[in-house]
Amino acid sequence: MAKQVAEHRHASDGQRIGLIAGNGRFPIIFADNAKRLGYSVSAVAHEGETDPELARHVDHIHWIKIGQFGKLIEALKGDGVQRAVMLGGIKKTHIFSTVRPDFRALALAAKLIHLKDDDILRRVAEEIEQEGIQICESTFGLEGILVEEGTLTRREPSKKEWEDIRYGWDVGKQIGALDIGQCVVVKDRVIVAVEAVEGTDGAIRRGGELAHGGAVVVKRCKPQQDLRFDLPAVGPRTIEVMESVKASVLALEAGRGILLDRDDTIAKANRAGIAIIGMT
Structure with a gap:
């Protein structure tokens, strides 16, 4: 591993990577690993x-x-960036209240047929790439934090929890195809919450309160997911929210889900008796 890192370091000496950063810990973790x-x-x-x-x-x-899209491109080009990643989200509720689009952002918006997440992100990526800046996949340089298949915690899900996991897995695919969200909360094969504009933590809190304990949280990629942005990511805060509403299982997509602050996340889950599994 040390040799691999050394070779990668030698190959990348002097190279600059751009980071278009939203919220959460993901941008910080990426920056540390890239350096x-x-x-x-x-x-x-x-x-x-x-x-x-x-x-x-x-x-x-x-x-x-x-919304200052023109300024974003000017900043990257001014720093000589030729490759960039887009990491971290933007709260959808902020889009309604705080966006102040510049001329270039307005011109981009006029080209959009549907104001869906994936449409917007793809068009943003296309506009940036037209300026000579390649948008890389979100997993660029992040080997070791992708969720692997199997149970990651000490506790295995029960038979009943597995039924909820499989049911939520199928429903999650359907809501993802509609570009609604990436997360569903299940209890006794009943969908108690679907992620919408409030984000994953908000959906977990709402669903967990309705379930009165024992909720299963399933978070997976949309079938049409563009791997350049918005991969499902969870971390210690996710576990804290689950613990606060006595949720019992977190199921993630293996190979395409991101586990932030891995050791801390798994340790918190073990202390709370929460099972984390990677699904394919």
């Missing part, structure tokens, strides 16, 4: 969304307001 591999990281961060701590983990950072 460990020898990359210089230039970040474009969103005010009110991106954790200010990111500034201490990157070589350059540019702060923009949501």
Whole structure:
């Protein structure tokens, strides 16, 4: 492993990677890993969304307001970025209240036929790539934090929980195909919550309260998922929310789900008696 990292570091010396950062821990974890591999990281961060701590983990950072698309491209090009990743989300509720689109963002919006997440992100990526900046898959440089198949915690799901997992897995695929969300909450083969604009934690909290304990949380990719952005990601905060509503199982998609702060996340789950599994 050390040899592999050294070879990767040598190959990437002097290279710069752009980071278009949303909220959560994902951008910080990516920046730390990219620098460990020898990359210089230039970040474009969103005010009110991106954790200010990111500034201490990157070589350059540019702060923009949501919707300042022209400024985003100018920042990346000004830093000589030729490859970039898009990591972390933007709260959909903020889109309705805080977006101040510039001329370029308005021009992009006019081209969209459907205002769905994937449509918007694909068009954003296309516009950036037209400027000579390649958008890489979200898993770029993140070997070791993808969810693997099987049970990751000490506790295995019960037979009853497995029934809820499989039911939620099938329903999750259907809501994903409709571009609604990536997460469903199940209890006794009843869908008690579907992720919408409130995000995963909000859906877990709402579903867990309705279930009165023992809820199963299933989070998976949409069938049409573009691997360049918005891969399902969970971390310690997810487990904390599950514990607060006495949810019992978290099922994630193996090979395509992201486990942030892995050791801390699994340790919290073990202490709370929550099972985490990777599904295919």
